[in-house]
Amino acid sequence: MTCILQLGPLTERFNRGLAAAHEVLRIWEQDAEALLDQHATRIDIVVTSARFGCTAALIERLPNLRAIVSFGVGYDSIDVAAAKARGIPVSNTPEVLNDCVADLAFGLIIDCARQMSRADRFVRAGEWPSGGLPLAARVSGKKLGIVGLGRIGEAVAKRSSGFDMQVRYHNRRPVAGSEFGYEPNLIELARWSDFLVLTCPGGESTRNLINRNVIDALGAKGSLINVSRGSVVDEPALVEALVEGRLGGAGLDVYAKEPDVPEQLFNLPNVVLLPHIGSATEETRQAMEELLLANLHAFLERGEMLTAV
């Protein structure tokens, strides 16, 4: 029987199904060191997620590890280089979450501009009879800049057509055949944009890509929407710009040190804070689980994965 090390809980349905078909060691339910001392040499597969990751130290600890199967498309928390050095394939769950992450990004765009969360707080606080909200900003017809026109970025761009928005994007290189304008200079894209949406990967190659210069180029007329990773943004610089009013607003699903959210943001009316829920719908999470299991079974049956990174 295949011995699986599961690094963190997914849904109850998934946890049960996995344990019914394989021997599963649940590291979060017991003393991790003791578990590894006893079972490290028996472990064939690691099942993890973008959230739980997999370090080089753990990979090194498992001499017979054959594959790492992950839940989520981002793999910045998995040491893929350490796995590849040992010939261990890593899989993720791309495509099936594009729509829901793009829907959420668009929700953040609309919320930032139209102050929906703020207006909701206003009604619930009983302030409507005595006061008014300041006028909001229009969404339709505005300029949408996308940093990372990949699978999710394309889905965001597609949604913008219903809002008659102009779209430009920044990647390291232009997307062949794209109908959208390529902007090689990120600062120029930020200067042009009303909404700058981040849909690039996390990790070292994009760390603090959105620095003070980019934030200032977006400026008081602009909003930053982040559904990628907190590491992509220089978070102290973002907080400072918002507190000082140098940036118009922000819609954030991800943060530098989750689940910690900078408290200075809590009282800012022009900031929408979500707890990393980009893919968190019943339908999408089920599709992600199914793709994880399809990768696991393809590897066990044929030695190959459907969506290896």
Ligand code: NDP
């Ligand atoms: P893709 O690989 O399809 O797209 C990533 C895009 O980013 C590519 O177009 C790539 O283009 C661009 N990119 C990569 N590096 C850079 C860089 N240094 N500067 C500018 N652009 C760059 O990924 P997905 O669309 O599938 O996913 C994107 C990310 O979204 C994930 O990695 C994950 O971090 C995040 N995510 C967040 C979720 C949430 O819950 N909030 C849920 C799911 C995903 P090029 O290579 O040409 O530069």
